Amino acid sequence: LLAAAAAEPQYLATDTHWTPAAMERVAAALADRLEASFDLPPPEGPGFFRRAATVEGVGDIVTMLRLPEGQTLYPPQRVTVETVLTPEGDPWRPDPSAAVLLLGDSFTNIYSDPALGFGAGAGLAEQLSYHLSRPVDRIAQNAGGAAATRRALARDLGAGRDRLTGKRVVVYQFAARELAGGDW
Numbered sequence: 001l002l003a004a005a006a007a008e009p010q011y012l013a014t015d016t017h018w019t020p021a022a023m024e025r026v027a028a029a030l031a032d033r034l035e036a037s038f039d040l041p042p043p044e045g046p047g048f049f050r051r052a053a054t055v056e057g058v059g060d061i062v063t064m065l066r067l068p069e070g071q072t073l074y075p076p077q078r079v080t081v082e083t084v085l086t087p088e089g090d091p092w093r094p095d096p097s098a099a100v101l102l103l104g105d106s107f108t109n110i111y112s113d114p115a116l117g118f119g120a121g122a123g124l125a126e127q128l129s130y131h132l133s134r135p136v137d138r139i140a141q142n143a144g145g146a147a148a149t150r151r152a153l154a155r156d157l158g159a160g161r162d163r164l165t166g167k168r169v170v171v172y173q174f175a176a177r178e179l180a181g182g183d184w
Helices: 020-037 060-065 124-132 145-158 177-181
Strands: 049-057 077-085 100-104 137-140 169-172
Touching (some): 020 169, 100 124, 100 145, 137 145
Parallel strands (some): 100 169
Antiparallel strands (some): 049 077
């Protein structure tokens, strides 16, 4: 999916994560695939809606370089994200009773977790929920690769929070680099 639009930047200029447009294409295509391949319950009531927001961040590459405060070599990158809201106008939240569980890493969270520097409420889980017109449950870890998310799910299960009950499908998002160097 990312290679299909190679004319556009797929990754942020000074960050190892995808652009909002690249993430959007993946979320829409994933929703189409889930709808076609799984017997998901019909949407209940009106779907989610989105509101455009401009955010800017310096990115994780700049942070890892430990450049001095006030550096001008790599200015913040400004991007437009689509914040997902409930029909009532409240911020999107993961729903443990949803039929879809998304396990993810920082690619899931880049536009969800304000600590990553590119906004909140507009990440992969939110966009998937928007395109499905259904709630989605999410477990996502920013560090530790694919193994960290599996451990988080195992911790929840061990603590009596069965995040798999009622699920029709589990989507496992991880960075491609995990295939070569991940903790499997």
